[in-house]
Amino acid sequence: MGSxxxxxxxxxxxxxxxxxxxxxxTNNEDLQWSVGIIGLVVLIRIILIPLFVKxxxxxxxxxxxxxxxxxxxxxYKDDRQKQSEEMMKLYKEHxxxxxxxxFPILAQAxxxxxxxxxxNGISQNKSHGYLKGEYLISAQQAxxxxxxxxxxxxxxxxxxxxxxxxxxxxxxxxTTFTTQRQLxxxxxxxxxxxxxxxxxxxxxxxxLFPIIFAVTGVNxxxxxxIYWSTTNLWTWGQQFYVIKRNPTPGSPAxxxxxxxxxxxxxxxxxxxNSENGTTVVEEPKGQRVQPKKKKKKR
Numbered sequence: 001m002g003s004x005x006x007x008x009x010x011x012x013x014x015x016x017x018x019x020x021x022x023x024x025x026t027n028n029e030d031l032q033w034s035v036g037i038i039g040l041v042v043l044i045r046i047i048l049i050p051l052f053v054k055x056x057x058x059x060x061x062x063x064x065x066x067x068x069x070x071x072x073x074x075x076y077k078d079d080r081q082k083q084s085e086e087m088m089k090l091y092k093e094h095x096x097x098x099x100x101x102x103f104p105i106l107a108q109a110x111x112x113x114x115x116x117x118x119x120n121g122i123s124q125n126k127s128h129g130y131l132k133g134e135y136l137i138s139a140q141q142a143x144x145x146x147x148x149x150x151x152x153x154x155x156x157x158x159x160x161x162x163x164x165x166x167x168x169x170x171x172x173x174x175t176t177f178t179t180q181r182q183l184x185x186x187x188x189x190x191x192x193x194x195x196x197x198x199x200x201x202x203x204x205x206x207x208l209f210p211i212i213f214a215v216t217g218v219n220x221x222x223x224x225x226i227y228w229s230t231t232n233l234w235t236w237g238q239q240f241y242v243i244k245r246n247p248t249p250g251s252p253a254x255x256x257x258x259x260x261x262x263x264x265x266x267x268x269x270x271x272x273n274s275e276n277g278t279t280v281v282e283e284p285k286g287q288r289v290q291p292k293k294k295k296k297k298r
Contacts, residue, residue: 006129008114013129015040016118020135033142033149037115037223041230044111045238051103052238060248061096063189098201108231112224119221123150149223161222168225169217173210175232179239180206187243189250 019039020032068090076083091097118128122139131139142149147164148156156162184202217225247253 005110005114005117008110009118009129011129012040012111012114012118013131013135015043017130017135020138029138029141030143033139033223034144034226037149037226038230040111040115041227041234044108045231045234048104048107051107055103056242058096059188061094062098063248063250065090065094065096104235112227115227116221116224119150119223123148123155123221144222144226147222149226150221152221153218165218165220165222165225168222168229169214169220172217172225172229172232173214175229175236176213177206177210179232179236180209182236182239182243186253187239187248187251189248189254190252 016033016036016039019036023032023035026032069087072083072086072090076086118131121128121131122136125136125140127133127136139149145160145164147158147161151158151161151165153162153165153169180202184206188202213228220228243251243253244257247257
Protein backbone atom coordinates (compact mmCIF):
# COMPACT_ATOMS: atom_id res chain seq x y z
CA MET A 1 0.00 0.00 0.00
CA GLY A 2 2.80 2.36 0.94
CA SER A 3 4.68 1.76 -2.32
CA UNK A 4 1.52 2.51 -4.35
CA UNK A 5 1.04 5.86 -2.59
CA UNK A 6 4.72 6.83 -2.56
CA UNK A 7 4.38 9.00 -5.72
CA UNK A 8 1.61 10.96 -3.99
CA UNK A 9 3.66 11.33 -0.80
CA UNK A 10 6.56 12.58 -2.92
CA UNK A 11 4.36 15.06 -4.81
CA UNK A 12 2.66 16.46 -1.70
CA UNK A 13 5.87 16.79 0.32
CA UNK A 14 7.76 18.27 -2.67
CA UNK A 15 5.17 21.04 -3.17
CA UNK A 16 5.17 21.87 0.55
CA UNK A 17 8.97 21.97 0.70
CA UNK A 18 9.19 24.07 -2.48
CA UNK A 19 6.89 26.77 -1.09
CA UNK A 20 8.70 26.52 2.26
CA UNK A 21 12.05 27.19 0.58
CA UNK A 22 10.65 30.02 -1.58
CA UNK A 23 9.73 31.86 1.63
CA UNK A 24 13.02 31.19 3.39
CA UNK A 25 13.79 34.94 3.28
CA THR A 26 11.06 35.49 5.93
CA ASN A 27 12.92 33.36 8.51
CA ASN A 28 9.49 32.32 9.82
CA GLU A 29 9.07 28.55 9.88
CA ASP A 30 5.42 28.79 10.95
CA LEU A 31 4.56 30.99 7.98
CA GLN A 32 6.63 28.93 5.55
CA TRP A 33 4.93 25.60 6.32
CA SER A 34 1.43 27.10 6.50
CA VAL A 35 1.90 28.78 3.12
CA GLY A 36 3.32 25.49 1.82
CA ILE A 37 -0.04 23.82 2.55
CA ILE A 38 -2.02 26.74 1.05
CA GLY A 39 0.25 26.67 -2.02
CA LEU A 40 -0.56 22.98 -2.43
CA VAL A 41 -4.27 23.86 -2.52
CA VAL A 42 -3.78 26.59 -5.12
CA LEU A 43 -1.74 24.31 -7.37
CA ILE A 44 -4.26 21.44 -7.14
CA ARG A 45 -7.26 23.69 -7.78
CA ILE A 46 -5.62 25.21 -10.86
CA ILE A 47 -5.04 21.69 -12.19
CA LEU A 48 -8.71 20.84 -11.45
CA ILE A 49 -10.17 23.82 -13.35
CA PRO A 50 -11.01 21.68 -16.45
CA LEU A 51 -12.86 19.26 -14.18
CA PHE A 52 -14.76 22.18 -12.62
CA VAL A 53 -15.79 23.38 -16.09
CA LYS A 54 -17.01 19.87 -16.91
CA UNK A 55 -18.98 19.85 -13.66
CA UNK A 56 -20.72 23.14 -14.58
CA UNK A 57 -21.58 21.88 -18.08
CA UNK A 58 -22.97 18.63 -16.68
CA UNK A 59 -25.13 20.46 -14.12
CA UNK A 60 -26.56 22.72 -16.82
CA UNK A 61 -27.22 19.76 -19.09
CA UNK A 62 -29.14 18.08 -16.27
CA UNK A 63 -31.19 21.23 -15.79
CA UNK A 64 -32.11 21.23 -19.49
CA UNK A 65 -33.13 17.56 -19.23
CA UNK A 66 -35.59 18.12 -16.37
CA UNK A 67 -38.73 17.95 -18.59
CA UNK A 68 -37.55 14.63 -20.12
CA UNK A 69 -36.72 13.25 -16.68
CA UNK A 70 -40.15 14.18 -15.36
CA UNK A 71 -41.77 12.48 -18.36
CA UNK A 72 -39.82 9.27 -17.71
CA UNK A 73 -40.69 9.33 -14.01
CA UNK A 74 -44.37 9.77 -14.86
CA UNK A 75 -44.39 7.08 -17.56
CA TYR A 76 -42.63 4.43 -15.46
CA LYS A 77 -43.80 5.49 -11.98
CA ASP A 78 -44.74 1.89 -11.14
CA ASP A 79 -41.55 0.32 -12.52
CA ARG A 80 -38.44 1.61 -10.71
CA GLN A 81 -36.05 -0.62 -12.65
CA LYS A 82 -37.34 0.51 -16.05
CA GLN A 83 -37.30 4.11 -14.82
CA SER A 84 -33.63 3.81 -13.84
CA GLU A 85 -32.75 2.18 -17.18
CA GLU A 86 -34.43 4.96 -19.16
CA MET A 87 -32.73 7.61 -17.01
CA MET A 88 -29.32 6.08 -17.68
CA LYS A 89 -30.08 6.00 -21.41
CA LEU A 90 -31.01 9.68 -21.25
CA TYR A 91 -27.78 10.58 -19.43
CA LYS A 92 -25.70 8.54 -21.88
CA GLU A 93 -27.42 10.05 -24.91
CA HIS A 94 -26.78 13.60 -23.72
CA UNK A 95 -23.32 12.78 -22.30
CA UNK A 96 -24.02 13.99 -18.77
CA UNK A 97 -23.75 12.61 -15.25
CA UNK A 98 -26.01 13.30 -12.24
CA UNK A 99 -23.06 12.89 -9.86
CA UNK A 100 -20.73 15.32 -11.67
CA UNK A 101 -20.92 17.75 -8.74
CA UNK A 102 -18.97 15.23 -6.65
CA PHE A 103 -16.08 14.88 -9.13
CA PRO A 104 -13.85 17.71 -7.76
CA ILE A 105 -14.12 16.28 -4.22
CA LEU A 106 -13.41 12.73 -5.41
CA ALA A 107 -10.44 13.94 -7.48
CA GLN A 108 -8.94 15.58 -4.38
CA ALA A 109 -9.47 12.53 -2.16
CA UNK A 110 -6.08 10.86 -2.93
CA UNK A 111 -4.22 14.16 -2.35
CA UNK A 112 -6.18 14.68 0.87
CA UNK A 113 -5.25 11.20 2.12
CA UNK A 114 -1.58 11.70 1.17
CA UNK A 115 -1.45 15.04 3.01
CA UNK A 116 -3.13 13.47 6.05
CA UNK A 117 -0.48 10.70 6.10
CA UNK A 118 2.43 13.11 5.62
CA UNK A 119 1.25 15.43 8.42
CA ASN A 120 0.39 12.51 10.68
CA GLY A 121 3.93 11.23 10.17
CA ILE A 122 5.32 14.50 11.52
CA SER A 123 3.86 13.90 14.99
CA GLN A 124 5.12 10.29 14.93
CA ASN A 125 8.60 11.34 13.73
CA LYS A 126 8.01 9.27 10.61
CA SER A 127 9.10 10.61 7.23
CA HIS A 128 7.02 10.38 4.06
CA GLY A 129 8.22 11.44 0.63
CA TYR A 130 10.81 14.20 0.76
CA LEU A 131 9.76 15.40 4.21
CA LYS A 132 12.66 14.00 6.22
CA GLY A 133 15.83 15.04 8.02
CA GLU A 134 15.97 18.79 8.73
CA TYR A 135 12.65 19.37 6.98
CA LEU A 136 10.92 16.87 9.26
CA ILE A 137 12.39 18.51 12.38
CA SER A 138 11.40 21.96 11.10
CA ALA A 139 7.83 20.83 10.35
CA GLN A 140 7.53 19.27 13.83
CA GLN A 141 8.26 22.66 15.37
CA ALA A 142 5.94 24.64 13.05
CA UNK A 143 2.72 26.10 14.46
CA UNK A 144 -0.43 27.74 13.13
CA UNK A 145 -1.56 30.40 15.63
CA UNK A 146 0.18 28.40 18.35
CA UNK A 147 -1.21 25.01 17.31
CA UNK A 148 1.20 22.37 15.90
CA UNK A 149 0.47 21.52 12.25
CA UNK A 150 0.38 17.84 13.15
CA UNK A 151 -1.85 18.34 16.21
CA UNK A 152 -5.48 17.15 16.29
CA UNK A 153 -8.46 18.07 18.47
CA UNK A 154 -8.73 14.58 19.98
CA UNK A 155 -5.00 13.96 20.12
CA UNK A 156 -4.05 16.82 22.42
CA UNK A 157 -4.89 18.19 25.84
CA UNK A 158 -3.66 21.70 24.95
CA UNK A 159 -6.54 24.19 25.04
CA UNK A 160 -4.99 26.45 22.39
CA UNK A 161 -4.68 23.61 19.89
CA UNK A 162 -8.27 22.52 20.56
CA UNK A 163 -9.53 26.09 20.02
CA UNK A 164 -7.70 26.48 16.70
CA UNK A 165 -8.99 23.07 15.58
CA UNK A 166 -12.60 23.96 16.50
CA UNK A 167 -12.40 27.31 14.67
CA UNK A 168 -11.01 25.66 11.53
CA UNK A 169 -13.64 22.87 11.67
CA UNK A 170 -16.41 25.48 12.04
CA UNK A 171 -15.01 27.51 9.13
CA UNK A 172 -14.66 24.36 7.01
CA UNK A 173 -18.26 23.30 7.65
CA UNK A 174 -19.65 26.83 7.20
CA THR A 175 -17.94 27.35 3.83
CA THR A 176 -19.18 23.95 2.65
CA PHE A 177 -22.77 24.90 3.58
CA THR A 178 -22.68 28.43 2.12
CA THR A 179 -21.09 27.21 -1.14
CA GLN A 180 -23.84 24.65 -1.69
CA ARG A 181 -26.58 27.07 -0.65
CA GLN A 182 -25.19 29.73 -2.98
CA LEU A 183 -25.56 27.26 -5.85
CA UNK A 184 -29.13 26.30 -4.92
CA UNK A 185 -30.41 29.83 -4.24
CA UNK A 186 -28.64 31.78 -7.00
CA UNK A 187 -27.19 29.32 -9.49
CA UNK A 188 -30.02 26.86 -10.18
CA UNK A 189 -33.31 27.44 -12.06
CA UNK A 190 -36.47 27.14 -9.97
CA UNK A 191 -37.69 23.55 -10.22
CA UNK A 192 -40.59 21.50 -9.00
CA UNK A 193 -39.40 19.85 -5.79
CA UNK A 194 -41.70 16.83 -6.15
CA UNK A 195 -39.80 13.72 -7.28
CA UNK A 196 -36.88 15.80 -8.57
CA UNK A 197 -33.73 13.71 -8.21
CA UNK A 198 -31.30 16.54 -8.98
CA UNK A 199 -32.86 18.89 -6.43
CA UNK A 200 -33.01 16.14 -3.82
CA UNK A 201 -29.33 15.38 -4.42
CA UNK A 202 -28.44 19.06 -3.93
CA UNK A 203 -30.44 19.22 -0.68
CA UNK A 204 -28.68 16.11 0.66
CA UNK A 205 -25.28 17.64 -0.14
CA UNK A 206 -26.33 20.92 1.49
CA UNK A 207 -26.69 19.31 4.93
CA LEU A 208 -24.72 16.06 4.68
CA PHE A 209 -21.25 17.37 3.76
CA PRO A 210 -21.04 20.00 6.55
CA ILE A 211 -22.06 17.34 9.08
CA ILE A 212 -19.43 14.92 7.72
CA PHE A 213 -16.71 17.59 7.97
CA ALA A 214 -17.78 18.57 11.50
CA VAL A 215 -17.79 14.96 12.76
CA THR A 216 -14.58 13.76 11.09
CA GLY A 217 -12.69 17.04 11.52
CA VAL A 218 -11.83 16.29 15.15
CA ASN A 219 -9.45 13.59 13.86
CA UNK A 220 -7.73 15.77 11.23
CA UNK A 221 -4.32 17.35 11.87
CA UNK A 222 -4.33 21.16 11.90
CA UNK A 223 -2.46 21.14 8.57
CA UNK A 224 -5.23 19.11 6.93
CA UNK A 225 -7.86 21.48 8.34
CA ILE A 226 -5.92 24.38 6.80
CA TYR A 227 -5.88 22.53 3.48
CA TRP A 228 -9.61 21.77 3.47
CA SER A 229 -10.63 25.25 4.69
CA THR A 230 -8.54 26.83 1.93
CA THR A 231 -9.95 24.59 -0.80
CA ASN A 232 -13.51 25.33 0.42
CA LEU A 233 -12.79 29.06 0.23
CA TRP A 234 -11.42 28.61 -3.31
CA THR A 235 -14.56 26.66 -4.32
CA TRP A 236 -16.83 29.38 -2.93
CA GLY A 237 -14.96 32.14 -4.78
CA GLN A 238 -14.77 30.17 -8.03
CA GLN A 239 -18.49 29.38 -7.93
CA PHE A 240 -19.36 32.98 -7.02
CA TYR A 241 -17.48 34.19 -10.10
CA VAL A 242 -19.23 31.70 -12.43
CA ILE A 243 -22.69 32.46 -11.03
CA LYS A 244 -22.11 36.21 -11.37
CA ARG A 245 -20.42 36.23 -14.79
CA ASN A 246 -21.86 33.18 -16.55
CA PRO A 247 -25.00 32.04 -14.71
CA THR A 248 -27.20 29.11 -15.68
CA PRO A 249 -30.09 30.19 -17.96
CA GLY A 250 -33.32 30.43 -15.97
CA SER A 251 -31.58 30.87 -12.60
CA PRO A 252 -32.15 33.94 -10.34
CA ALA A 253 -28.56 35.04 -11.06
CA UNK A 254 -29.25 34.82 -14.82
CA UNK A 255 -32.37 36.97 -14.48
CA UNK A 256 -30.42 39.56 -12.47
CA UNK A 257 -27.69 39.64 -15.13
CA UNK A 258 -30.28 40.08 -17.90
CA UNK A 259 -31.84 43.01 -16.04
CA UNK A 260 -28.43 44.66 -15.67
CA UNK A 261 -27.71 44.17 -19.36
CA UNK A 262 -31.12 45.57 -20.28
CA UNK A 263 -30.50 48.67 -18.18
CA UNK A 264 -27.18 49.19 -19.96
CA UNK A 265 -28.58 48.42 -23.42
CA UNK A 266 -26.42 45.30 -23.83
CA UNK A 267 -29.09 42.74 -24.70
CA UNK A 268 -28.75 40.71 -27.94
CA UNK A 269 -31.46 42.76 -29.71
CA UNK A 270 -29.32 45.86 -29.50
CA UNK A 271 -26.27 44.10 -30.88
CA UNK A 272 -28.34 42.47 -33.63
CA ASN A 273 -29.57 45.88 -34.81
CA SER A 274 -26.04 47.20 -35.01
CA GLU A 275 -24.89 44.13 -36.96
CA ASN A 276 -27.65 44.65 -39.57
CA GLY A 277 -26.44 48.16 -40.12
CA THR A 278 -29.38 49.79 -38.37
CA THR A 279 -28.84 51.74 -35.22
CA VAL A 280 -31.68 52.79 -32.98
CA VAL A 281 -30.90 56.15 -31.40
CA GLU A 282 -33.02 57.16 -28.46
CA GLU A 283 -33.79 60.81 -27.95
CA PRO A 284 -32.35 62.24 -24.76
CA LYS A 285 -34.97 62.32 -22.04
CA GLY A 286 -35.93 65.68 -20.64
CA GLN A 287 -34.68 67.62 -23.68
CA ARG A 288 -36.87 69.34 -26.26
CA VAL A 289 -36.21 68.34 -29.84
CA GLN A 290 -35.95 71.39 -32.07
CA PRO A 291 -37.98 71.20 -35.34
CA LYS A 292 -36.00 71.46 -38.55
CA LYS A 293 -36.44 74.71 -40.51
CA LYS A 294 -37.59 74.43 -44.13
CA LYS A 295 -35.29 75.91 -46.72
CA LYS A 296 -36.74 78.87 -48.65
CA LYS A 297 -37.13 78.46 -52.40
CA ARG A 298 -35.22 80.92 -54.51
